[in-house]
Amino acid sequence: MIATINLEGIWEFQLDGEKQGFQKSLNDTIALPGTTSYARKGKRNQAAHEGSLTDEYEFEGWAWFSRTVDIPEELASSNVMLYLERTRVTTVWIDGVELGTQNTLCAPHLYNVTGHLAKGVHTITVRVDNTNYPTKGGHMTSRDTQTNWNGITGRMELQFYRAAYLDEVRTFPNIADRSVTVKAKLIGASEGVLSVSAASVNSTSQHEAAMRTYPVSGSEFEFIYPLGEDALLWSEWAPNLYKLKLELKQADAVTDVHESLLGLRQFKAEGGDFTINGAKTFLRGKHDGLIFPLTGFAPTTVEEWLEVLGTAKSFGINHYRFHTCCPPEAAFEAADRLGIYMEPELPFWGTVTDETYENHNETEQQYLIQEGYRMLQAFANHPSFVMMSLGNELWGSKERIDNILKGYKAYDHRPLYTQGSNNFQFVPVILEHEDFYCGVRFSRDRLIRGSYAMCDAPLGHVQTGPQGTMKDYDDAIIPQSLDSVDSVNKETDGGTIQIQYGTEAKTVKADAAEGELVPHIPVVSHEIGQFQIYPDFNEITKYTGPLKARNFEMFKQRLEEKGLDHLAEKYHISSGHLAVESYKEELEAAFRSKHLAGFQLLDLQDFSGQGTALVGVLDAFMDSKGLISAEEWRTFCSDAVLLARFPKYNYLSDERFEASVQLRYLRPVPLSGFKLQWELKAEDLPLASGEAIASVSGSGEFVDICQIEFSMPSVSSMTKTTLHLRIAGTDIRKSYELWIYPNHIEVDKSGVSLFEELTDEAAALLEQGERVVIMPKLKQLQNTIEGTYCVDFWCYPMFRSISESMNKPVPVGTMGLLIDHEHPLFKYFPSEMHSTEPWRQIVENSRSIILDGTDKELQPMVQTIDNFERNHKLGMVFECRVGNGSLLVCVLDAEQAGETVEGRQFLHSMFHYVRSDDFHPQANLELSKVRELLA
Known part of the structure; x- marks a missing residue:
């Protein structure tokens, strides 16, 4: 040019x-x-x-x-x-x-x-x-x-x-001999001479390759240009780049100059792992759908993308999967400079067909195939372009899909290819020409992420209740006993299956795989997380561009109409903290899995569409919600993650605590003779401590450091402690909250008028000014919502609709607890404002009464946060004045809850409160209203 x-x-x-x-x-x-x-x-x-x-x-x-x-x-x-x-x-x-x-x-x-x-x-x-x-x-x-x-x-x-110029210049790095193969077309002439030079950029050390000249002839040509034995390699840890310059000369006159960025790297699939230049790496990915609310279109400057990708990298992200889209070139250049592995995807979410399909559209199929070649031609020179996907959740012809992969790999072997993201869903396959597998399961029950929609049940372990940190996906990926695993989807009927398809349901062909599917290529867990957070209505004013948050305005109005708008900020914070803890377990389970090669979050940031899915710890602008810092997030999402594996979070005094401590280490620099320091603390008071010595030789190692064993200290009251882990002299650290309870916790119901329903006797006692506790039988209640610990998946309206259309159970749709933690009810059961592990089994054995229409003064001490579509006022534990008496309602299966130490501790605290002078409710309810609520 x-x-x-x-x-x-x-x-x-x-x-x-x-x-x-x-x-x-x-x-x-x-x-x-x-x-x-x-x-x-x-x-x-x-x-x-x-x-x-x-x-x-x-x-x-x-x-x-x-x-x-x-x-x-x-x-x-x-x-x-x-x-x-x-x-x-x-x-x-x-x-x-x-x-x-x-x-x-x-x-x-x-x-x-x-x-x-x-x-x-x-x-x-x-x-x-x-x-x-x-x-x-x-x-x-x-x-x-x-x-x-x-x-x-x-x-x-x-x-x-000019008359002669270069076209379709492609660069193929060769790390074995530190060279680059250049392929190009010569237009407007039959021959010429190329002067080639390269100098490092984006590097802490400088390197310049010797200039060389090459005679070229014919319409297409290629040559190998050596960069030198000391040439710098590109990776996530050292994103060294070269500015490659090609000068075309005709009769000693320069007729064209072509400049491009080059990264000398080799990104490979080796067995079940990804490697970069021979070192193992683990993909810590996020989804991206090109959401930019201030403009409504993707930015095209490197500076803008450096800010976006840099924010993600500060949260430990080293990989981007672009859902059915491809970003502009500036995104790839920014990723080149930051060391982020990019995976663009064909803009397709549907069925890949051939002539055997009734609704075959060959024009569309050819367009999509050519779109992939255009993406490769435009962007594959970028070292960050390491992977490519054919689309999202595809169905259809496996033969056609595999043939497309074969064609792409023959044309350009630089990226690794996958058939698509979560193709064939319940009946997945691995195709001959794909380099890595991206999905959520290997059969109906072989799950490789921690959360699912109800229409894709069974649910994941984060939703159904981890009692500790023992879960990993290794047996789901490579089962120890294939006979114990379902290889064929049980829900198929006559060769068809109902699936989630976008925001709807669809019936598709379900060709079950022959035999058990055991992967021989790297496995990436698809769209993990999706933990919903209640909207932050303060965000509305940030939408100053063409896109307006009228959805937020609708949700805010609904909350106001229910008289709950004063709780909006608390809903946001409480659901957000529970979501953060869910993400921590989700990510750690991935890091604990030796057979997993990476994950793709959905998402670090909010997704503005598909029902409005506010699933990020960052909002749609990539701004923090104030729930967790980037530094703290990196303690469980980075290239070095400490993992303590223990069976539960709740312990009795003097009970033995045992944990194995591991390190998933993905840095290239060895850690020889490092010192692990651990300490159990209650606030600032040390309770136990120790240290261990271990070594790690380089990237990709999974190190068993030590076994921690000690007896929990004796406590006279429920005590929250924190187990701190740190590798001395590094930024590698981790913490876990554990709770200790006194032995022989007594649930003393004496002096309490306890009923399972509002009987005439209970009503009479209230009229006489007595104190009454009602713990109704859960199955007898109609006006309630089921108790569930985890926040709702993705977005309630979308998956409610999908479940209904598939005639499957709808999600519970709640978003954790809002706890009036300073209330005297919790004197012996100290709590945060949000759900924490002591509440898990309590909540799972509870229901919440729908208190819509009651006075604002009736504020439950334990309130379940509802989603923004229903906005029910939900009370699990609430109190009120009824006539002359005082009533406390706790919708909990006391027998089930009492089987756990935390359940007994809660009941102990609750009955103590009812007997105390602190029990004097402020809100008033008519007896008839109480009967209505407890019906």
């Missing part, structure tokens, strides 16, 4: 929603690059989407953009390309002459306009259509993510070349 003319600036413009055609006099102007919505063009959208953000200037149809350009004489005879970095379906005219249409969603639109731009002024017209797609486009066009925008983003320019 010898020159460019920047086309950014003001263009004439007109919306054409009815697709009437070009008007000679366009009636408006717009700044490009940008989108029609970002420029606030068109009719204002009055809709309010409950399940996603609302585009205030949503537009679908044709948009016309036109401007003049003055071509100087010295460029008039050049070869010319019109480059539009990112857009939709475009058609281009120059001076009224139509030059063609392009429809890639993932790669730049590049038009050869040679011969149409002589010296002087010319008019360039571009029509952008955001309706006529060959495929639905996944998250490239989804309203749930970056929206189905219309416009042109990123670089817009005319690129000028």
Whole structure:
């Protein structure tokens, strides 16, 4: 390329929603690059989407953009390309002459306009259509993510070349001999001479390769350029880059210069592991759907992506999976500079078909296949582009999918390929030409993540109740006894199965795999987490761009209508802290699994669509919610994670505590003779301590450090302690909360009028001014919600609807507890405002009464947080004045709860409270209302 003319600036413009055609006099102007919505063009959208953000200037149809350009004489005879970095379906005219249409969603639109731009002024017209797609486009066009925008983003320019120039330059690094193989096309000449040089950038040490010259001939050529024995390698730990420069000469005159970034690296699948330059790595991934609420489209500058990816990296992330989308080039360059492993995905979420399928669409299939080649051509030179997926949760022809993989691998062996993310769901397969497997299970019960939707049951261990930190997925990945595992999905019926398909349900063919599926390639756990957090309504004011949080406004209004808006911030904080603890267990279970090669979170940040899934510890802007710091998150999500494995969190005085301490070490620098220090503390009081010495030789090791054994100290009251682990002289640390209870806890019910229902006797006692406790039989109650410890999965409205459409049980849909922890009820059962492990078995043996319509003064001491669709006022434990008496209602199976030490401790505290002078409820309820609530 010898020159460019920047086309950014003001263009004439007109919306054409009815697709009437070009008007000679366009009636408006717009700044490009940008989108029609970002420029606030068109009719204002009055809709309010409950399940996603609302585009205030949503537009679908044709948009016309036109401007003049003055071509100087010295460029008039050049070869010319019109480059539009990112857009939709475009058609281009120059001076009224139509030059063609392009429809890639993932790669730049590049038009050869040679011969149409002589010296002087010319008019360039571009029509952008955001309706006529060959495929639905996944998250490239989804309203749930970056929206189905219309416009042109990123670089817009005319690129000028001399008669001879280079095209399709591809670089293939070879770490064995520290060289790079360059493949390219020579256009406009049959031969030439290349001068090649390379110098390191983004490195702490400098290195420059010797310049070499290569004669080239023919339309396609390749050569090997040595970088030198001391050339720097690229990895997540040392993202060393080279600026590679190719100068094409004809008769000693430079006719073209091509510059690109090069990373010398080898990302491989070796057995069940990923390696980078021979060192094992573990993918700590996150999902990305190109959600950018301030613009509604993905950024195209390296600086913006450095901020986004840098935030993720500060939380220990080293891998990005782009759900049915591909980011712009700036994202790959930022990942190159930060050392993040990127996995773009074809923009497809559906069924891959061939001619044997009734609804086969060969045009769509060919488009998607070609889109993959366009992505490889545009971005695969980036060292960060290490993986590629064919789509999300695909079904259909396994033969066609495998054949597509085969073609891609023959064309470009640099990335590793997978058939897709969680393909075939309940009946997964591993295909011949895929390099790694990404999914959530290997059969119905062989689960490799900790949480699932009810429609995908069975649920995961985080939802059903870990009593400690022993869980891993090794036996689910490679079973010790294949005979004990279901190899065929039990829910198939006549060769079909119902699955979750996007935000709906779908019936598909279910070809069960023959025999037991045992992976021989790396396994990545798909979309782990999805722990919902109640909305933070303070976030609404942050939506200053074209996307508005009208969904948040709807949720806020619902809460206000229920008279619970004063609790919104507490709901957010309490559900958020429980979600953080759930993520900790989810991630640690992954790190504990030796046969797992990585995970992909859904997500570190909120997902604004698909029902509004507020599942992140960061909001949609990648800003912290204040629930956990990046430093603390890295204690369980980084390249060095300490793991203490013990069976439970609750202990009696003098009970033996045993834990094995392990280290999942993924750093390249050995740790020889490191010292592990551990200490059990109650606040600042040391209770037990010790140390151990161990060694680790390098990345990928799973080190058994030591066994911790001691007797818990004797306590006279329930005591929260923290087990601290630290490797001396490093940033590697971990902590776990443990609870100790006094021995011989007595549940003393004496002096308490205890009933299972509101009998006439109970009513009479209340009228006489007595104290009454009602612990109703759970099965007798109608006006209640089931007790569950974990926060709701993903988003209640979406999965309620899916479960209903599949005729499966709907999710419970609650989001942990809001505890009035300073209330005297908890004098002998000290608690946080949010759910913690002492509450797990208590909650699982409880229900919560729906208290809608009761006075604001009736504030349960233990309230279950409901989701933003229902917003029920839910009371597990509440108190009130009834007539002259005092009533406490606790909806708990005392017999079941009493089988645990924590349950007995809670009941002990509750009955002590009822007998104490502190028991004097402030809220009033009529006897008839109490009868109604307990019906």
